Amino acid sequence: MELVFLGFNLYAWITILTVLTMFTVLLFTKLRADLVFLGAIAILFVTGVLNAKEAFSGFSSTSVVIIGVLFVVVAGLTHTGVLQWIVKHLLGQPDSYSKAVIRLMLPVAGLSSFLSNTTVVALFVGIVKIWSKKLGVSPSKLLIPLSYASGMGGVCTLIGTPPNLIISGLYAEDTGITMNVLTTTVPGLFCLFVGVLSIIAMHKLLPDRKAPESAFESTSEYTVELLIPSDNPYIGKTLNEAGLNNVRGGNLIEVVHYDKSVSTADGEDLVMGGDRLIYSGQIDEILDLKKSHGLVNADHFVFTLSEVDTNRQLRTAYVTFGSSLIGKMIGKTSFEKDNGLVLVAVARSGKRIEQSPREVVIQAGDTLLLDCPPKKKLDISSLAKQLHFFESDQVPNIGRKTFISTTIMMAMVVLSALNVIPLLQCAFLAAMAMLIFRCCNVDQAMKAINWEILMVFAGSVVLGVAIQKTGIAERLAFGILDVCGTNPIVVMTAICFVGTFITEFISNTAAGAMFFPIMYQAAEKLGYDPFPFLVALMVSVSSSFATPIGSPTHMLVYGPGGYRFSDFMRIGLLMNIIILAANIFIVNIVYPLTPLH
Amino acid sequence: MNIEIKESNGGYNATLFGWLDTNVATEFLEDLKTLEAHADKAIELDCSKLEYICSLGLRGLLKLQKLSVAQGGTLVLKNVNDEIRGILTLTGFIKLFVIR
Numbered sequence: 167m168e169l170v171f172l173g174f175n176l177y178a179w180i181t182i183l184t185v186l187t188m189f190t191v192l193l194f195t196k197l198r199a200d201l202v203f204l205g206a207i208a209i210l211f212v213t214g215v216l217n218a219k220e221a222f223s224g225f226s227s228t229s230v231v232i233i234g235v236l237f238v239v240v241a242g243l244t245h246t247g248v249l250q251w252i253v254k255h256l257l258g259q260p261d262s263y264s265k266a267v268i269r270l271m272l273p274v275a276g277l278s279s280f281l282s283n284t285t286v287v288a289l290f291v292g293i294v295k296i297w298s299k300k301l302g303v304s305p306s307k308l309l310i311p312l313s314y315a316s317g318m319g320g321v322c323t324l325i326g327t328p329p330n331l332i333i334s335g336l337y338a339e340d341t342g343i344t345m346n347v348l349t350t351t352v353p354g355l356f357c358l359f360v361g362v363l364s365i366i367a368m369h370k371l372l373p374d375r376k377a378p379e380s381a382f383e384s385t386s387e388y389t390v391e392l393l394i395p396s397d398n399p400y401i402g403k404t405l406n407e408a409g410l411n412n413v414r415g416g417n418l419i420e421v422v423h424y425d426k427s428v429s430t431a432d433g434e435d436l437v438m439g440g441d442r443l444i445y446s447g448q449i450d451e452i453l454d455l456k457k458s459h460g461l462v463n464a465d466h467f468v469f470t471l472s473e474v475d476t477n478r479q480l481r482t483a484y485v486t487f488g489s490s491l492i493g494k495m496i497g498k499t500s501f502e503k504d505n506g507l508v509l510v511a512v513a514r515s516g517k518r519i520e521q522s523p524r525e526v527v528i529q530a531g532d533t534l535l536l537d538c539p540p541k542k543k544l545d546i547s548s549l550a551k552q553l554h555f556f557e558s559d560q561v562p563n564i565g566r567k568t569f570i571s572t573t574i575m576m577a578m579v580v581l582s583a584l585n586v587i588p589l590l591q592c593a594f595l596a597a598m599a600m601l602i603f604r605c606c607n608v609d610q611a612m613k614a615i616n617w618e619i620l621m622v623f624a625g626s627v628v629l630g631v632a633i634q635k636t637g638i639a640e641r642l643a644f645g646i647l648d649v650c651g652t653n654p655i656v657v658m659t660a661i662c663f664v665g666t667f668i669t670e671f672i673s674n675t676a677a678g679a680m681f682f683p684i685m686y687q688a689a690e691k692l693g694y695d696p697f698p699f700l701v702a703l704m705v706s707v708s709s710s711f712a713t714p715i716g717s718p719t720h721m722l723v724y725g726p727g728g729y730r731f732s733d734f735m736r737i738g739l740l741m742n743i744i745i746l747a748a749n750i751f752i753v754n755i756v757y758p759l760t761p762l763h
Numbered sequence: 764m765n766i767e768i769k770e771s772n773g774g775y776n777a778t779l780f781g782w783l784d785t786n787v788a789t790e791f792l793e794d795l796k797t798l799e800a801h802a803d804k805a806i807e808l809d810c811s812k813l814e815y816i817c818s819l820g821l822r823g824l825l826k827l828q829k830l831s832v833a834q835g836g837t838l839v840l841k842n843v844n845d846e847i848r849g850i851l852t853l854t855g856f857i858k859l860f861v862i863r
């Protein structure tokens with residue numbers, strides 16, 4: 167006899183518990199997302215919810231393979247300077263904020279409809295910051311629009327964002343009908359149009375915040391810690407005699423001695439090797455002092471100045487969400503030693519922190535001024551999870567290959583849009599062409615494939631299968647129909663509404679995979695073709711505007727914009743509602759509801 | 764008490780001992796004043812029984828050293844053990860004292 171509780175059988179309950187546990191773990195721990203998804207699949211497989219074929223279906227899913235191959239295509243575009251060319255020629259010098267928003271959001275959306283949103287935003291962040299300075303606009307007024315534009319642009323094609331591929335892939339598996347690569351273009355463009363107008367109309371809700379690294383440009387906005395090596399010529403002299411007490415444009419706050427005792431800066435104090443001098447003031451003045459007085463950065467003790475690499479350089483980076491540094495003092499971790507970096511100064515929301523930088527408890531979005539090894543020796547990619555560096559290392563030359571890679575990309579889109587060659591084959595051909603024409607080398611292509619993301623996508627597909635197989639989707643669909651009645655537009659709106667808010671907390675792809683069966687079942691139960699319902703779902707699961715954790719691109723702009731969590735909510739909640747309304751409106755016009763025969 | 768001072772042959776011999784940390788450093792600096800008053804004489808500090816010296820204590824010794832040089836006296840550190848030598852090396856003070 168089958169065990170049934172609240173309408174769900176044992177397998178359904180195992181699935182529900184697994185999904186809930188998974189999201190709790192993803193929300194409250196720093197475990198890698200791919201491991202969490204793999205763990206969930208393992209539980210569903212071991213407990214018998216899924217058989218072997220189903221449990222590993224995600225790994226052979228066409229949509230997941232397409233995403234993997236597209237990483238290579240994008241690598242080709244990135245390494246041949248397509249993004250740089252567009253940035254250089256499109257931003258220009260607009261004379262008003264509204265025009266600046268349009269000049270920014272349209273190209274970003276256009277690029278994001280073909281490229282990874284994260285890649286596009288990562289490149290634009292630095293450029294927008296410089297651009298905003300030229301325009302005299304605070305970067306915080308432009309960086310949220312930048313991130314929103316990439317999200318809305320991604321929706322415009324099936325290849326623009328992974329949830330679109332996942333939902334269309336699942337649709338193809340269920341119905342045998344392949345969606346056109348431009349299925350979402352008209353609804354996406356309409357939502358983008360509404361989104362751009364909304365941003366302009368609501369621009370007062372965007373914070374006018376100082377750029378975080380401006381803290382490193384102006385007086386008295388930072389704190390720097392420097393160490394006296396044991397062979398320093400000023401040892402034994404007083405701070406006043408050594409000229410270490412008064413710095414132009416700043417001052418010595420305190421001295422920490424080798425025995426950890428702290429003394430407030432008294433000019434008659436004797437200079438001792440191992441002293442850590444905490445200064446606040448103008449960075450260039452302090453760095454001049456560092457040079458003229460043979461001081462070193464205070465990461466570890468050095469006996470002589472010759473132990474320090476003189477080719478090192480200062481670079482600015484932002485602490486990413488999910489960084490393992492959050493909640494810790496850098497001085498108490500091995501981070502500096504492991505990566506050959508030294509923390510020189512910390513700023514938060516554009517303000518100096520009144521503490522020794524290495525004793526500051528790090529928060530997401532903090533701006534760190536780091537003393538780094540020469541560029542060639544610093545592996546930024548291995549630090550990507552912890553820090554986002556302000557300047558990009560990869561600035562390729564624009565030339566013949568820029569044209570070749572663009573042609574390959576356009577050919578891929580056109581051929582698949584016209585159904586000449588299916589998207590999967592097109593993507594493979596494009597990736598091969600990128601390699602053959604040396605738009606990127608094999609090494610760059612392999613490095614471009616983000617296996618963690620692919621595993622999450624595959625895991626999302628498998629969870630979707632479990633939710634569908636165990637009848638959860640069907641029961642939830644019935645539940646929604648019970649609450650919302652039988653009006654298809656109300657049902658579509660309700661599911662999209664929930665999808666929009668769920669995707670604020672989980673990955674868009676996971677939300678897409680999970681809501682696919684629910685939306686599909688609900689449409690069928692109502693007696694309608696699920697197609698328009700699913701197009702609306704694609705737009706809604708990619709419309710996460712209200713939290714910085716809603717999208718990786720929001721996280722990329724969070725630090726550079728000097729934002730707070732609430733900044734996203736203030737404008738994002740309204741954007742969620744506006745885009746939802748625009749989405750339902752346009753989808754029902756472009757793809758009118760058709761009853762099933 | 765981390766110091767014992769004895770007058771000898773017109774100069775002063777002092778023995779430092781124990782764990783001279785920040786808790787006892789103020790008292791130690793007070794005791795050093797006896798030697799500071801005779802900085803023009805030959806002063807020998809025996810460090811063989813000194814286990815540790817904090818930054819405040821070390822600064823007191825350097826102050827005495829400077830005073831001694833200024834007044835034409837001498838200050839010598841004797842029997843410096845590895846622990847104290849390590850601290851003197853780290854702080855760079857090893858070059859400022861005469862050590863025997």
